[in-house]
Amino acid sequence: SQQGEEDPQALSIQEGENATMNCSYKTSINNLQWYRQNSGRGLVHLILIRSNEREKHSGRLRVTLDTSKKSSSLLITASRAADTASYFCATGTASGTYKYIFGTGTRLKVLA
Amino acid sequence: ETGVTQSPTHLIKTRGQQVTLRCSSQSGHNTVSWYQQALGQGPQFIFQYYREEENGRGNFPPRFSGLQFPNYSSELNVNALELDDSALYLCASSPGQTSSGNTIYFGEGSWLTVV
Numbered sequence: 001s002q003q004g005e006e007d008p009q010a011l012s013i014q015e016g017e018n019a020t021m022n023c024s025y026k027t028s029i030n031n032l033q034w035y036r037q038n039s040g041r042g043l044v045h046l047i048l049i050r051s052n053e054r055e056k057h058s059g060r061l062r063v064t065l066d067t068s069k070k071s072s073s074l075l076i077t078a079s080r081a082a083d084t085a086s087y088f089c090a091t092g093t094a095s096g097t098y099k100y101i102f103g104t105g106t107r108l109k110v111l112a
Numbered sequence: 113e114t115g116v117t118q119s120p121t122h123l124i125k126t127r128g129q130q131v132t133l134r135c136s137s138q139s140g141h142n143t144v145s146w147y148q149q150a151l152g153q154g155p156q157f158i159f160q161y162y163r164e165e166e167n168g169r170g171n172f173p174p175r176f177s178g179l180q181f182p183n184y185s186s187e188l189n190v191n192a193l194e195l196d197d198s199a200l201y202l203c204a205s206s207p208g209q210t211s212s213g214n215t216i217y218f219g220e221g222s223w224l225t226v227v
Contacts, residue, residue: 033215042114042202042220043155088154099145099168100216102154 006089006106014111019076021106023089026070031092033100034063034074036085043088046074081112114138116219118203124225130191133222135203137184144186145216146178147202155202161186190224198226 007022023032031050035043047063049056049072055064062075076083086107090100115138125131137144143162147155157170161180175191184205190197200223204216 035218040200040223042116042118043204043218045114045215045217048215090155099157099160099170101157102147104152104154 006087006103008106009104010107010109012109012111013079015079015081017079019079019083019108019110021074021087021108023072023074023103024070025072025089025091025101025103027091027093029067029091029093032063032065032072033090033092034061034072035088035090035102037088037105038085046087076108079108079110081110084108084110114217114219115141116203116205116217118201118219118222120222121220122223122225124227125193127193127195127226129193130189131193131224133188133190133201133203133224135186135188135205135219137186137203137205138207138217139184141184141205141207141217143206143208143214143216144180144184145204145206146186146188147204147218148172148197149200149202149221151199158188193226195226198224200224 005024033048034046037043049065060077065072086105088102088105090102117136119134145160146158149155158172160168164180177189180186200221202221203219206214206216
């Protein structure tokens with residue numbers, strides 16, 4: 001079953017604009033990670049945020065985590081055509097088997 | 113580069129056959145996980161190995177099995193292939209146990225088509 005649900009499912013923006021993607025989840029988590037996936041390829045790790053953290057930055061990426069609302073957001077500033085990809089959140093849970101549960105992803109298209 | 117390599121990159125199998133997918137992790141990464149990603153979906157957790165023992169499994173039948181070796185390589189075996197097994201299979205490794213909240217690093221995946 002999918003724990004994380006990304007929103008929107010698809011997003012199309014112009015180069016230079018900001019892109020915001022949201023992830024909601026259902027159960028308590030230990031940490032949350034964001035990944036990028038170019039078409040048909042492996043997942044590239046972007047950021048890990050722990051449950052006791054509220055915000056993290058990495059270059060043009062900003063991730064927030066609100067455990068009270070069970071949600072996270074990924075902001076990509078000054079987007080580039082090369083940012084075109086699918087973005088997934090993965091929640092790490094200690095409930096039962098420790099594993100990461102992925103959402104269905106947001107497909108981002110950045111138009112040059 | 114994540115340091116995780118998978119082989120083969122693409123393969124086609126016939127329903128009922130068996131397949132073995134291979135993964136080589138970064139040196140020192142003693143946890144390896146396998147995920148199945150169907151087209152248009154997010155990755156689904158199959159199982160995880162820590163120090164050569166399975167220590168977690170998702171909702172996959174026993175015909176999905178694995179091995180982890182001391183040299184940081186691992187295998188995913190699938191018996192009695194079904195058409196629905198067609199997917200991208202991803203290997204991920206991490207230093208230490210994922211319960212510690214370590215980052216997991218993915219390989220490029222193996223595309224399996226079952227006909």
